[in-house]
Amino acid sequence: MNRRPQHSSAYLEVTIIAHKEGQDLPTKFKYKKRNEREKPMALDVLLQAQENQLPDLAFRYGCRARNCGVCTIDINGKPRIACRAVVRDGDELKAMSTLPAITDLVVRRDQISRQLKGKIYEGGRKNDLNVEASEDYHELTSCIECYACLDNCPMHEKNFSETEKDPDYFQWGNPFSLLKLQTIASDPISTVARKEAAVTEALNLGLETCVSCPGCKCGVGIDLKGKVIKPLLQTSKLVD
């Protein structure tokens, strides 16, 4: 195990960058450790900041246990799941850069789900329900929808070169949406038509971008490259 040097101090200083009406306002915050051995998570820091210094600070969280997927923020420019990301002295906490910021650390999220609205139609038949799904299927449903995978996705980036500033849904896809589509494609109760529709939809979202992309990375360790992108590229015949 790699041990980092212990912080001897009773405090930890971080910078919280709040988004306010289009501007980024940094605030220094000194986190008081609750015991000397504590290695607080980013969420602990935000909660204490709200309690002691920034009472109206806006940030998302839910479960505190890396399950609900809503607390993702950028720490030093990289997406991290705030409730399970250990914070170090000097860290910078900010809204996720890959989605439009609303207030402080809160970003708008629903443009992602809306891009699949009405597009994953029912396809299972009731009498097929007693079949087991593959391990790959289950790996995909371990997605917590944290959107950490949007980071550095060239397909997702295309959304921001469009003219419309804040559309209802994103036109271009992202690893999460492709994961949802591949889940349908690998669901044992999906009909052939439904599987094909899922792949067509992936193409509509811009799957060809993946051909020349080094691949995406998931915040909870799902093998996106191997279990989402590769099978989609193969079924869509974009690669052999």
Add this chain to the structure above:
Amino acid sequence: MNIDLEWRNFDVLVIGSGGAGTNAAETAAKAGASVLLVAKDPLSASDTKISEGIATVRASGSEDDTEEVLSENLKIAGSDLPVEEITSAFAKDSQTAYDKYRENGLRPEISSITKGPNSLPLPMGGHTRRRSVGHKNSGLAFGHANWNAIVKENKIEYLEDCWVIDLVTSEYDDNRRTVEGAIIYDAQKGKLLAICAPSVVMAAGGLSTLYFPKTDTMRGNTGDSYAIAARAGAELVDMEQTQFLPFCLTSPPSFEGLLGGEPVTASYLGVLRDKNKKVILDGVYLRTRAECSAAIMKAVEDGRGTPNGGAYLDMRANKRAPKSGTYFMKFLKNSLPSAYNNVRQAMNKKEAQCDELWEVRPSAHYMMGGIRVDANGKSIADKNSNNGVQGLYAAGQAMGGLFGANRLGSTSLTEGAVFGSRAGLAAALYSRNFNNKKINKDLFFKEAYKLDDLLGQKGTKHASQLKIQVQKECWNNLGPIRDKKRLKKTQKFISRCRKDLKKIQIRKNLLWNQSLIEYLELVNMIDTAELMTYAALERDGSVGGHVRADCKDISIFSKPYSTIVKVRKSHIEVSKIDRKRTELKKLVEFKFKEQKRFLEAKLLRLLPMRLKDAIIEKRYKKIMGSKEQAPPLEPGSIEAAVGDQRVS
């Protein structure tokens, strides 16, 4: 007025995108209704999504698990507070309702014997049959199913980041009210919505955030369901019945309150000990959550609590047994994977391996009481079932009457599907009577003006900080152990809080105004807590999730009753309603069997090691097939996650 209202019309408004809300929306839409589903959290982010993902499916473990058996099991476990009509509905629909999650992508392991969903190897604490079906990726699998249900077709409109502030109702005679719609704060768009809908399904979850951080639930459980419904005139039932999960973590701080295990986790030889290591509860794996929590809190009250105000869960004996010990660890990891994951991250190696004691403390988990409804989720009141709030339906944790004094593990995901579907259908059918209903806009404006006054309110206090005070108060005085003095104290505290509400600073802007959000939730927390104190004072005896240190236990053989609370113009009304007691013969039989199991468990524990080891090994072998082995690396586990590490 400074705020513009955005007007929309729907047949059915569903509040909440957990299991209950999703099933309600899907069923209502299938019945032809135009549906709007709103949630304050992102789509499908809810208790349902973060749950252990274990669902009750009748007869999944044994053929003799009839509807009567299941319904009676719930009723007796709830100390006869549950309403028979509602427990029967649960038993009747559990399989078909579960299949709705499957139609949306939930894929359980299939048993080679029953050819249906495979149930966990042991009945969960308090269940008389094996009927709890676990799932890969726990609640996330349910979260995806719910997400799919809403997104897959164009039928259901949904909005996230929307806080329902209040229902809009009209009064038709003497305190009887009809739903007209709701006023909703859309934080994402910075708008106020006036949603006109003849029926509303309340599925906005529970109230465990009253006890934060001593809870394992989502932050949004601020009692909104109950407070909003009560302000609209609905009756609430059994509001003293908070479920505390007994085995939650006490430290480190980031993990405080999270789930460590369930009674079943303790397996055949686990016991609870006080700070002096004296056994305070035996046969833990057979006990209900309420029994375990009460045992811990009574020891704490007695001054025998552990340093963090809990008790020790001792599972060393399971582990030490030479042969069966290896099965035990497998059992522990497989039966509750995400709880065990919490343990592995929060505790040291020896503890995680069960070679040392776990310090555990109850955490708020679920409200068993809730909006008083019939078996179709329709709000009811008085003796006459037509006297509830017309057009109001409730499902999931928001409703009461299903679990009474104790909820058995794994029943709530099923509850969401059963009553979500029933309420959704009932709401859709009800709304058919209101085609082209004339809208009385003034009623909406009246609610909206209140908000107009709040925006820009000047003051020195902050709602987010007052919330923390409320949470401390609730844990100390309205928590897992209560008495009259403490409850009265809480009532005084609440009236002081109400005065403070006027001193809270609220910003003026509408776009994601956190000070407004905190304020709205604070009010719901206070309203809910107050209603709870009335119910808790009315119930002057301990039963289930309500433990009174100053009163005797209420015997299961005494005449059962439920408490009812409701808000009237200037005061809160509290009353009792009789419940039907299970036939004496059945109760005696149930109790006798239960005592027999406890005794057997105790005797087994006291047998010489060689003997008990052999017996237990046989049992594990029987309950754990070859399929039960954990995969080497589970996605979502700490080993797989980037940026995660052990904390202590």
